[in-house]
Amino acid sequence: MLRTDDGQTVKLSEYRPTDFILSGVEMTIQLFEGRADIVTHLRLQRRAGVAADAALHLDGDDLLLESLALDGNIVAPQNYEATPGSLVVSNLPESEPFTLTVETRIVPEQNTRLMGLYRSNGIWCTQCEAEGFRRITYFLDRPDVLAPYKVRIEADKAAAPVLLSNGNPVETGDLPDGRHFAVWDDPFNKPSYLFAIVAGDLDAMLETFTTASGREVTLGIYTEKGRAGQAGYAMDALKRSMVWDERRFGREYDLDVFNVVAIADFNMGAMENKGLNIFNHKYVLLDSNIATDADYGGVETVIAHEYFHNWTGNRITCRDWFQLCLKEGLTVYRDQEFSADEREPTVQRISSVRRLKAHQFPEDQGPLQHPVRPGEYREINNFYTATVYDKGAELVRMIATILGREGFRKGMDLYFERHDGEAATIEDFLKCFEDASGRDLTQFALWYAQAGTPTLSVSENYDSAARRHEVTFRQVLKKGAAGTGTAPMPLPIRFGLVGRNGQDNDAPARASGPASVDGDVILLEGAEATVSFEGLGERPYLSVLRDFSAPVTLEHDQSETDRLALARLDPNLFNRWRLLSDLVGDALATAGRRPLGDQTAALGDEVVDAILASIGDRGLEPAFRAQVLGLPGEPEVARQVGENVDPDRVHEVLESARAAIGSKGMALFESLRDELASDAPFSPDAASAGRRALSNAALAYITAGSGDAQSAVDQYESASNMTDRLAALAILSHRFPEHPATSESLDDFYKRFETDELVLDKWFALQAVAPASNAVEAVTRLTEHPRFTLRNPNRVRAVVGSFAAGNQVAFHRPDGSGYRWVADRLIELDKINPQIAARIATTFRAWRSLEPGRRGKAEETLRKLSESNSLSKDLQDIVDRSLK
Numbered sequence: 001m002l003r004t005d006d007g008q009t010v011k012l013s014e015y016r017p018t019d020f021i022l023s024g025v026e027m028t029i030q031l032f033e034g035r036a037d038i039v040t041h042l043r044l045q046r047r048a049g050v051a052a053d054a055a056l057h058l059d060g061d062d063l064l065l066e067s068l069a070l071d072g073n074i075v076a077p078q079n080y081e082a083t084p085g086s087l088v089v090s091n092l093p094e095s096e097p098f099t100l101t102v103e104t105r106i107v108p109e110q111n112t113r114l115m116g117l118y119r120s121n122g123i124w125c126t127q128c129e130a131e132g133f134r135r136i137t138y139f140l141d142r143p144d145v146l147a148p149y150k151v152r153i154e155a156d157k158a159a160a161p162v163l164l165s166n167g168n169p170v171e172t173g174d175l176p177d178g179r180h181f182a183v184w185d186d187p188f189n190k191p192s193y194l195f196a197i198v199a200g201d202l203d204a205m206l207e208t209f210t211t212a213s214g215r216e217v218t219l220g221i222y223t224e225k226g227r228a229g230q231a232g233y234a235m236d237a238l239k240r241s242m243v244w245d246e247r248r249f250g251r252e253y254d255l256d257v258f259n260v261v262a263i264a265d266f267n268m269g270a271m272e273n274k275g276l277n278i279f280n281h282k283y284v285l286l287d288s289n290i291a292t293d294a295d296y297g298g299v300e301t302v303i304a305h306e307y308f309h310n311w312t313g314n315r316i317t318c319r320d321w322f323q324l325c326l327k328e329g330l331t332v333y334r335d336q337e338f339s340a341d342e343r344e345p346t347v348q349r350i351s352s353v354r355r356l357k358a359h360q361f362p363e364d365q366g367p368l369q370h371p372v373r374p375g376e377y378r379e380i381n382n383f384y385t386a387t388v389y390d391k392g393a394e395l396v397r398m399i400a401t402i403l404g405r406e407g408f409r410k411g412m413d414l415y416f417e418r419h420d421g422e423a424a425t426i427e428d429f430l431k432c433f434e435d436a437s438g439r440d441l442t443q444f445a446l447w448y449a450q451a452g453t454p455t456l457s458v459s460e461n462y463d464s465a466a467r468r469h470e471v472t473f474r475q476v477l478k479k480g481a482a483g484t485g486t487a488p489m490p491l492p493i494r495f496g497l498v499g500r501n502g503q504d505n506d507a508p509a510r511a512s513g514p515a516s517v518d519g520d521v522i523l524l525e526g527a528e529a530t531v532s533f534e535g536l537g538e539r540p541y542l543s544v545l546r547d548f549s550a551p552v553t554l555e556h557d558q559s560e561t562d563r564l565a566l567a568r569l570d571p572n573l574f575n576r577w578r579l580l581s582d583l584v585g586d587a588l589a590t591a592g593r594r595p596l597g598d599q600t601a602a603l604g605d606e607v608v609d610a611i612l613a614s615i616g617d618r619g620l621e622p623a624f625r626a627q628v629l630g631l632p633g634e635p636e637v638a639r640q641v642g643e644n645v646d647p648d649r650v651h652e653v654l655e656s657a658r659a660a661i662g663s664k665g666m667a668l669f670e671s672l673r674d675e676l677a678s679d680a681p682f683s684p685d686a687a688s689a690g691r692r693a694l695s696n697a698a699l700a701y702i703t704a705g706s707g708d709a710q711s712a713v714d715q716y717e718s719a720s721n722m723t724d725r726l727a728a729l730a731i732l733s734h735r736f737p738e739h740p741a742t743s744e745s746l747d748d749f750y751k752r753f754e755t756d757e758l759v760l761d762k763w764f765a766l767q768a769v770a771p772a773s774n775a776v777e778a779v780t781r782l783t784e785h786p787r788f789t790l791r792n793p794n795r796v797r798a799v800v801g802s803f804a805a806g807n808q809v810a811f812h813r814p815d816g817s818g819y820r821w822v823a824d825r826l827i828e829l830d831k832i833n834p835q836i837a838a839r840i841a842t843t844f845r846a847w848r849s850l851e852p853g854r855r856g857k858a859e860e861t862l863r864k865l866s867e868s869n870s871l872s873k874d875l876q877d878i879v880d881r882s883l884k
């Protein structure tokens, strides 16, 4: 790929293959205190047709070249040029293969960006995606350069008894001076972003797994000393993932070992390096005393996600980073399906849709908008977004909906068969579904190129004389910040016509206009179409967009009475939740547009009654009922308010809605608490977690309705697991900041858990989101706490990230002090870890929708940042695009 004129922007349209082909990599990595020496042998050959005088351009980042040899001979200085950012070698053989030996020296201890090779609590580890390998050695560091790797690691035996890399272990042995070595061989072609090593004094949980075809695989989960016992749930999730991928997609594991290492300092959740996944320890280590049900769910999902990458990402990788959704969207879809099968499908779908609406919709509707497959980037790390991941997964889900379960599986089988061992594109992927199904997906491909959330309008007309119900569907996509096209896209709309008896009606359907009906799915392929249903003696309730079958904003001309009726009757439980959630969302947005202090009830009695009726329905799963009780977050209500948003008003409206539901439902919530109380030992299964979720939601409403902290104080003191303890503490710190029990409980929590960094993150985060009037001062004090550090991404996210994303009232203080506080932290953080700084900076993106006073302050803060001339490429990119 070429860097374009400004030296910064990379464009998809300028993709071309490398001039040189890499066929093998051998590395020796010698680890010492304070330095690492790396010798890399690259087996290369000029690609046919490439000019004989074309030089080899290798990527570097902050590197120092120690030596360079060609087929064993030192390369003369006039034949190469090395800078920290690149190595250009000329006068290379015209057509025969050659070996280039590159020697670099790096200092992992000084690597605070946590990209490349670094040390975390003394452990040597790597992170190479997207462009970290070039911080280890000069390389063709791009995902379409695939090769087998053989890696030898040498280190002091006491400092690093465990030496791991990708592939299979082939040799170990002792060396002089208390040192030792291990050699790892990865026979599968892989790109450099999947390279990994780990070296350190680690404990392990080791088990075996036998694949469907009888291959014995050793599974290892490596942790800091003394913590391997907390890897049991991750191990169990890993085995379940392996079985699921065999059954559901026919995919088996392919090496003799599969290792996972838990690391304390990590920029994201985890990384799918071939055979050696490296994880943020948050997604590995847990037991019921330190982790909540949400943490258990997170471990299960992330373990599954990284494991599933072995096929969707590793065996078949991406040709270039524009194709990132090819592996990420698809793998998120796969982990969502896994969770649906392992847990409760409706509840899983609700939580995925919640996540999509909370993170992807605002991205798609704001200045950071980009298509699922972007056309250009300045910094690729800023494109690991909700759009690429979560909307990417929705696109795969739509393909599955359009083709049906079997048709989808055939397309996936063909994809694995046709592209195994390759670096593929979205076009390759879609072609497999076209070839397997005989359908044309040309128009579907627009979903990958056009940014923005389409609006789907639905209007109904019942003709009682003709016993016919006519439904008109219309889609509109507005041009947004990305400036991409707005053509109609194929929208699969899952639906049902529900009778007064609560049963789906299978009236024959006929489409006029660009739409077709196949079973319970209407495929809208143009801007507008009408579907008529015949033979209906009474007006049905239209249950539309079941299971959120397309990522759109729905505008349905359904009366509130019908919505309330359907919310009770719909056989599709997802839609029962969606109807209630839309009723609540619409009411809160309307209330949010009224001035601060307005006393009109935010939620009408009918809506509150409908919510309480669902909650009181013992026939529904507790986890589902807990979802019904979960109101949208403040940023989401703000997004629905649309413009001139006053975050104080949004907060006030949500609080009054909580109080209204709490006081009206008090008796029900109290009886639920009694019903759900349990003395059984903790179990993390979905049903038990659902009961805890409902009970804790009831507790939150009881305290909101009564204004009395006592039940939360009691629960904090008697809790026997972290889910219940943290739920109580969150209520205290959020709702009762002045209550003496709040600071006592916070102190108690600190003392109980001060030795556990992961639990301390919860302690920091809870306080950072408390919406107290002195919140900016309070969060400042948190950053002065001896356990605060800008070097650990989890801690930074717990304090700065939580404040900026989760404390809307304080972040958006009318005097601008919240914005300035975050901006000051970003400037400090940017010098240490630009990736994390850029990620947190995205919290400014909704600034244009604020009321004029705050809008001005936020803009001023962003402009100052932008013009400071000292930002990393990562942070500058987010700030500049936010201002666009």
Ligand code: B3K
Binding pocket: 129, 130, 268, 270, 271, 272, 305, 306, 309, 328, 381, 384
């Ligand atoms: N592929 C990694 C993400 C890498 C992020 C690089 N900035 C984890 C995942 O999505 O599974």
Ligand code: ZN
Binding pocket: 305, 309, 327, 328, 331
């Ligand atoms: Zn992924």
